[in-house]
Amino acid sequence: MRQFVVSGHDAPTTADFSLDDLAGGAGRLDVLCRCVNSAFFLSHDLRENVRVWLVLADEFAVRFEGGELRRLNPDERSTAALIRNALDSREEAIGHMEVESSPGVFLSRRGFEPVLEKVAEESTVVALHEDGDPVGEIDPPEEPAFVLSDHRDFADDETGLLEGVADTRVRLGPERLHADHAITIAHNWLDTAGYTQY
Amino acid sequence: MRQFVVSGHDAPTTADFSLDDLAGGAGRLDVLCRCVNSAFFLSHDLRENVRVWLVLADEFAVRFEGGELRRLNPDERSTAALIRNALDSREEAIGHMEVESSPGVFLSRRGFEPVLEKVAEESTVVALHEDGDPVGEIDPPEEPAFVLSDHRDFADDETGLLEGVADTRVRLGPERLHADHAITIAHNWLDTAGYTQY
Numbered sequence: 001m002r003q004f005v006v007s008g009h010d011a012p013t014t015a016d017f018s019l020d021d022l023a024g025g026a027g028r029l030d031v032l033c034r035c036v037n038s039a040f041f042l043s044h045d046l047r048e049n050v051r052v053w054l055v056l057a058d059e060f061a062v063r064f065e066g067g068e069l070r071r072l073n074p075d076e077r078s079t080a081a082l083i084r085n086a087l088d089s090r091e092e093a094i095g096h097m098e099v100e101s102s103p104g105v106f107l108s109r110r111g112f113e114p115v116l117e118k119v120a121e122e123s124t125v126v127a128l129h130e131d132g133d134p135v136g137e138i139d140p141p142e143e144p145a146f147v148l149s150d151h152r153d154f155a156d157d158e159t160g161l162l163e164g165v166a167d168t169r170v171r172l173g174p175e176r177l178h179a180d181h182a183i184t185i186a187h188n189w190l191d192t193a194g195y196t197q198y
Numbered sequence: 199m200r201q202f203v204v205s206g207h208d209a210p211t212t213a214d215f216s217l218d219d220l221a222g223g224a225g226r227l228d229v230l231c232r233c234v235n236s237a238f239f240l241s242h243d244l245r246e247n248v249r250v251w252l253v254l255a256d257e258f259a260v261r262f263e264g265g266e267l268r269r270l271n272p273d274e275r276s277t278a279a280l281i282r283n284a285l286d287s288r289e290e291a292i293g294h295m296e297v298e299s300s301p302g303v304f305l306s307r308r309g310f311e312p313v314l315e316k317v318a319e320e321s322t323v324v325a326l327h328e329d330g331d332p333v334g335e336i337d338p339p340e341e342p343a344f345v346l347s348d349h350r351d352f353a354d355d356e357t358g359l360l361e362g363v364a365d366t367r368v369r370l371g372p373e374r375l376h377a378d379h380a381i382t383i384a385h386n387w388l389d390t391a392g393y394t395q396y
Contacts, residue, residue: 020218023273030273034232072374075221075228076274136334136390172296173386176241178272184382188371192334 002190003051003119003145007037007112007180009152011056019077026080027057031150033079034180035163036064038187041074047187053119054083058111060093062086069104113161119145120165127162128182130183135189141168142195146186148179201317201343202381203247205310207350209254213285217275224278232278232378234262239272241281245385251273251317252281255308258291262282267302267353276393292339312360317343318363326380330367333387340368340393344384346377367387 010027017026022033039052050066062083064072072079081174086107091100096114098106110118119125124141128148147162154162172185210223216225220231230252237250248264260281270277278331285295286304294312296304308316317323321337326346345360354358372384 020275020361023276030275034235037376038379039230039292041376043376043378045374074232075220075298077228078221134390153392163252173389174392175385175389176243177382178235178241180238181236181239183362184375185386187384188386191373192332193373194372 001049001051001123001143002039002047003053003143004035004039004125004183004186005053005055005115005119005145006032006150007055007148007154007158008032008150009056009057009155013053013059013088013149014082017084019084022076022080028151029080029083030076031179032083033043035148035183036072036079037074037076038180038183039047040064040066040069040072041164046062046072053115055110055112055115056087058084059109059189060087060090061108061110061115061170063106063108064097065104065106067104072101072104095129112158116147116165119147124167125162125165125167126174126186127166129169130171132171134171135173135185137161138170140190140193140195141161144186144190146183147180150179199247200237200245201248201251201321201341202233202237202384202387203251203253203313203317203343203345204232204348204377205253205256205346205352205356206348207255207353209252209348210285211255211257212288214280215238215282216242217278219280220274220278226349227278227281228274229377231274231304232376233346233381234277234333235274235327236264236378236381238267240268244270246363247296251313253308253310253313254281254285257306257307258285258288259306259313261296261306262394263302263304265302269300270302283285287383290313314345314359314363319347322365324364324384325364325367326365326370328374330369331385332369333371336368337392338388338393342388344381344382346380348377
């Protein structure tokens with residue numbers, strides 16, 4: 001299982017946003033949608049052995065489960081519609097109990113810290129860092145969880161939490177990348193290392 | 199200079215498409231928009247030394263010029279709006295003469311073959327192929343032009359044209375990828391090889 005956690009700092013926490021303004025009024029939800037795309041899509045195929053956690057403004061988490069996903073399309077707008085559907089169920093998400101809003105899409109009332117704790121229990125948490133080991137020189141962990149930030153840098157408290165649970169720090173390349181591009185490179189690292197199951 | 203050519207088989211050739219239906223009525227323009235995103239964006243930066251050619255239904259070409267681009271944003275919708283603006287100038291694009299519809303965005307009446315001929319004059323044409331050399335094992339060319347297809351495979355005549363001009367065949371990884379993901383991996387290959395200028 002490959003997991004990706006993306007912190008969406010300005011992401012909406014209610015369903016009353018317009019699909020016509022994802023990069024504006026919807027708090028850069030376009031970034032998170034592209035992360036979902038990069039995490040799941042292969043040419044004419046979907047990576048089933050992938051889980052994505054979108055953390056919305058440290059308040060809600062949307063979990064996308066590769067093996068159960070239906071109705072996921074590559075474009076930003078349709079992915080945003082799935083997230084909006086999930087937020088439509090926000091009153092049913094009580095505590096950490098999840099609501100499945102569409103097949104393979106689950107909403108829970110969880111911020112960055114509880115999501116991070118959960119993935120740290122199950123996975124090797126990988127932090128991306130410019131001082132990390134270049135991925136070309138090391139073997140990837142078998143059950144990695146990559147933790148990324150949207151268009152903003154991690155907040156100081158997020159950095160502290162991540163440093164507390166990170167098992168390894170890696171560098172994907174010489175340039176600082178958008179989160180969705182980083183996910184693509186991370187997959188390629190795992191694919192090339194022979195982790196062919198997806 | 200890094201060049202990327204993307205053939206959009208179903209892409210619109212007139213400006214009368216809706217930005218609300220990029221993945222449907224606009225002939226999967228979402229794919230081409232994500233290719234533009236992958237080609238140009240770094241975290242808080244733009245790769246200036248990049249040129250992208252979107253071929254629209256083998257009839258028009260939209261050239262994005264990294265060093266001159268303004269008003270490019272990462273989301274699909276705003277990039278589609280730039281393409282729609284370009285198509286709004288289609289009557290002014292006569293022969294191969296280009297029209298600049300917004301800073302760094304140029305429309306010309308060119309199909310796949312003349313675009314390919316043009317990039318082949320200037321660059322080392324790189325075809326992506328599952329039997330190509332794995333990128334981890336070879337050095338990239340200095341002035342590469344990667345030629346990609348949208349959600350469809352290349353048509354037979356496109357494959358023939360590409361084979362005619364391709365200088366090298368490479369394989370980006372074990373999985374078949376979406377075109378925009380392939381662009382991200384190609385950049386990472388060049389970045390990692392020390393081609394730091396962008």
